[in-house]
Amino acid sequence: MLNVETLYVTNPPYINHVNMIESRGFNLKYINFFDYNLIDINYDLFLNDLRNIPNGSSVILQISCYNPCSVNIEEKYFDEIIEIVLHKKHVIIFDIAYQGFGHTNLEEDVLLIRKFEEKNIAFSVCQSFSKNMSLYGERAGALHIVCKNQEEKKIVFNNLCFIVRKFYSSPVIHTNRILCQLLNNQNLKLNWIKELSQLSQRITNNRILFFNKLETYQKKYNLNYDWNVYKKQRGLFSFVPLLAKIAEHLKTHHIYIINNGRINVSGITKNNVDYIADKICLSLSQI
Known part of the structure; x- marks a missing residue:
């Protein structure tokens, strides 16, 4: 039982994170992240804040193409982030809305998530396909929760079912079918990955x-x-x-x-x- 009362976001924040957190009655606090003088992440301040917030804090981290600042956390800092999270027992909620736009391939954009999984760290991922599948008006996405064991998984699953039933009961189906058709058909998936790479390169x-x-x-x-x-x-x-x-x-x-x-x-x-x-x-x- 986390008993979360406070959520930490990196500063400057994605404004919708602020609105969502405050509208649900959570306390909102900031950790240093982007440095306006460097026009980049200030890793000293960011990692220091991550070390010094209370043990077991819940932190929202954007995984790539940080909005609004358009930066990626560099891979050379991944191990240090993981070490801090393990030591402090923080709960990380990854926000990934731009997979495929931060690097030249999809996997590079989620490497930090993969490393968390390898270390058997429990975490959540809020994933959007609005941009990388051009389904912005369809609100396409997924919530992934990686648990430490089967018992924890069962508890989380039951709680999610309870929340969903009160919230929207049944999800829309046509967007899900589009996603499933795309991801389960190897030819379509490969074409999507190729076209997404071309789109990302055009933007670069x-x-x-x-x-x-x-x-x-x-x-x-x-x-x-x-x-x-x-x-x-x-x-x-x-x-x-x-x-x-x-x-x-x-x-x-x-x-x-x-x-x-x-x-x-x-x-x-x-x-x-x-x-x-x-x-x-x-x-x-x-x-």
Whole structure:
């Protein structure tokens, strides 16, 4: 029995995590994660917080393409994370909404989860197929709970059945059939993996093209920002805190980004990238 009262999320958080946690009456606390000066994860602060929160804490970790910051936890830190979790007996809830977008293949994006399983650590995974299967309007996903033994598995299963019966009783079936057909047919699955890899590579190319264009257009406005640091980001978005300052102004040029500086690079193309880069640099020159 966990008796969870508090959930920890990495900072800055995915805003829907905050809304969901608070709406269910849990206490919400933050652990350090993204460093706005480094434009990357501050591993010293992150791991230190993971060590110093109370034993048995419940922590939500995004597994790849961290939203909103578009970063992946580096593999070289996996063993240290596992060591801390084992020692502190933390309960990890993995959120994976972008499998296939963080690395060149699906398995690399879930390597930390695999390592948890190898160590026989109990954990949960909240998985979404909305983006990687282009089923956004269908709310396709799965909840995986890895238990330590059969007895624990039975208890968890019975509790889930009780919750589901009160919550939605029976899930929709047509989306499940789409997923099952795709994953159980080897040819369809291989085609999906191939097309997802192509999509992921296109987004990566978009990101590099976008920041290369910013490097070019900033000269027109006598700006001198370092855009290289953003080229290694992953996923559908790029997180550029600098752009938060001009988010409202960009609307006058019909460019729409999140107010924290997150921009959807999947919507950038060779046909619009010059316009976008030029107007961003123009707006930056006016602040």
